[in-house]
Amino acid sequence: MKYIFSTLLLAICISCGSKEHTIPEGYACGSEFCTAIGGGSLQSLLAENSIPNTILHFPIQVIWISNQKDFELKENKTLLNNAIQNLNLSSKESQITFDFNNKIEVVYEKKLTLEKLYRNDLVEYCVSRFGDNKKINIFIIESEGILNGYTPVLTERFERYKKKDGFNSIFLGNKAIFNPSSLAHEIGHFFGLQHTFGKDVKPFSTDELPAGENCFNSSDWLCDTPADPNILIRNCNENLEKSPFKPLLNNYMSYYPNICKNAFTKEQSIVMHRFAYKYRNHLIQN
Secondary structure, eight states: OOOBBBBBHHHHHHOOSSSSOOOOTOSSSSOOOOHHHHHHHHHHHHOOOOOOOOEEEEEEEEEEEETTTOOOOOOHHHHHHHHHHHHHHTTTGEEEEEEEEEEEEEEEOOOOOOHHHHHTOOOHHHHHHHTTSEEEEEEOOOSSSSSSOOOOOOOOOOGGGOOOOTEEEEEEEEEEEGGSSSHHHHHHHHTOOOOOOOOOSSSTEEEEEEETTGGSSSSTTOOSSSSOOOOOSSSTOOOOTTTOOOOTBOOOOOSSSSSGGBBBHHHHHHHHHHHHHHHHHHGOOO
């Protein structure tokens, strides 16, 4: 395992970096929501017939950033390998597969946490130091317990992904990587998907009507993900008969308990595949 000592440089970056980003209250995922223009682009992918229906292979690399000098992966290596295998299962319907060489790089950064990375916009720093512009970089970082994950995304004009550095990475908290759904959730963002409840995490704040009449231009811009009020549930079989909302409690892009989530919808899978082919094709492994 390779250790890289760059604490001083990181401290400098934090002290004089770009303006601070505030983590919105209630958000476990820091990924941005797309604009109306971006939503229209996602909608148009459903009608895109020129994209071949083939399996897309994406190489990935995993970098574990620890604030402990003597950190060792030990059993975490097996758990990480299992997480990647589960990711391939979750993305099977989208015909996207991830190729991983089982090598995990460990780097040491004394002051870095997932939340500090987000607040101080240190994505470019991490990617330039430790990332690979020809692969999907999955960074595992110590978390303060606020965020589970964060995927830097463009909110519109997705064709710019090919020309922008730093947008080929996913950042996950060191505990979130081991639950069944956080990595799949962030991969969904990486390939264009939005939160099922829309841009506001507050309960019942979704702009999609309960019956879905405006599904094509609201919440996540897809119509086979029912309107999601993002309410607190007690279990995965919650009885919602008295509610006008019938959200998919098992959807990866929702905020329902991780143990409940195990699926993307058909439209989500189609969008992921076509988004990958059209906007992320510079990362596809031939």
